[in-house]
Amino acid sequence: MLQLRGITKSYGGHRVLDDVSFDVRPGRLTGFVGGNGAGKTTTMRIALGLLAKDAGTVTLDDAEVTASDRRRFGYMPEERGLYPKMKVLEQIVYLARLHGFSKADATDRARTLLEQLGLGERLGDNVETLSLGNQQRAQIAAALVHDPGVLILDEPFSGLDPLAVDVVAGVLQQRAAAGVGVLFSSHQLDVVERLCDDLVIIAGGTIRAAGSRDALRTEHSTRRYELVSAGDAGWVHDQPGVEVIDVDAGYALFDVDTDETAQQVLRQAVAQGDVARFAPQHPTLAQIFKEVIQ
Template sequence: MAVLELDDLSKSYGAVRALRSTSFQVRAGEIFGFVGSNGAGKTTTMRITLGVLTPDTGEVRWAGRPIDHATRSRIGYMPEERGLYPKMKVGEQLTYLARLHGLGAAQARSSMERWTETLGVDGRRDDEVQKLSLGNQQRVQLAAALVHEPDILVLDEPFSGLDPVAVDVMSGVLRDRARAGVPVIFSSHQLELVEAISDRVGIIKDGSMVAVGGIDELRQVGAPRWAVTTAVTTPVTTAGDDDTAWVSDLPGVRAVGSEQVRRAGGAATRVEFETTHEGSEQAVLARATSRGRVEHFGRVTPTLTELYRDVVSAEGSDDSPDDTDGDEATTEVTS
């Protein structure tokens, strides 16, 4: 099965290091969510994949062979900044772009009709792009990436500015393309969405990949996290008061935080903690039982947002100029 390989990519702009030995793979039929803060290196990576930029070191391969001009013509690219002709009509523009990629006139027209209908802009084929809403412009931009039936999809912030209905439509299109065997790589700051549709996720920071894997794989990184909710009879003075001291002295246990909820006649306290020793969670459970009625006890399943925060925090912070890579200023993941 064909694989898109990004192998040891490095790129500098003068003294600014945009990419630092960046490597990962996107398999055929896989949706790969690419996340990172503004300036982390996502757009530079995508432009190298497309051939717009040349890496200082490293190579991009498709099916084991370096990407050449013929392969690049089979890539569907959606830039973060819209790259459409604003005064050209939607249908004419998409047909023109399909012809540029080698489709015959009839095939180009048919493909334009198919994708404008699929993406819900078939009624706007005779409108100039500049007269469309931002959401519809985004749909047309995706159609431009799809109209030549590409073998690879590279999408930079494809969900930006879309309403929930349009997000569902676009998510369905990406899943459909993946089912057809197309490798899909996309960036987004909407981590809940990335988690929902991605087969694997790559997290990039300061030009380096700091984590790559499926969501379940990434959840295995770091110490296991648990939560225990106990009904206690001691009065609560302030909602949200910290109440972790009772677990902090246990060996192999690190309290993460607590949450208190007022109730008639008492309160419930939920404490999250991490364990570094096998069986440490049982000591927490035993102590919680001695304090009051245990209402809940179990493993915490972190969201991608929490995983992202933990991974990036674990890597430390560096605000030096090397952190920027020439990406356009956008609203990105910062937490």
């Protein structure tokens, strides 16, 4: 497990990271979200040893991360870093060989990975001739080709269309399922919410929320319920302890003051007729994000 504890970083008199602490667990996708300038890229670069920290520790399996450990990391920077004049397959093979793989093994790895990422027909094209989305896929292949134990990806879904997002997401999910710890940043909160197991929200250089997706949803939930029934749901307005958010024919969205009030509404709904749905409503990642950064 990759652990960051008490990471601080200042430029001049401006502190850009303040006591940043969170975990990247093996076999889990950790979404790292925050606005521009929140500190995501700085945190990632410190974890990778590309930037010095002022204080704090970065450990892997409870030991200080070494240069040897970092060779097992896979990193995709937000800025594209491939050689534009090299062919796609040649580029990824070259990077695999830098990690010690034989030419044959490196070629097999690179070809398989590029095909998984949907670049099987572009292996002989120069990187500079690819669309921005396909360059992004090639950049992801560069981070994955040496089978890293930890993946750190800065905006991996930037510039990808929905189909490409699904392809890349599937590859990352496969890596996580094989035990890799994956940390990725993204401004696409819907993608993060769909993919991640864990969430880290940063704003102004401080961690505002961190934990499993489900735990954070529960923590930030209100007593809000959705009712879908066969009859008119207007009667919900008259229930004590209920604040109606929306009501329309057989649909009602409302807050309750206690769990017992929710059960009373359910009993009343059943007495009124068939109930198709009665369920608590959990906040979206976008709603949690807005709440914790305020």
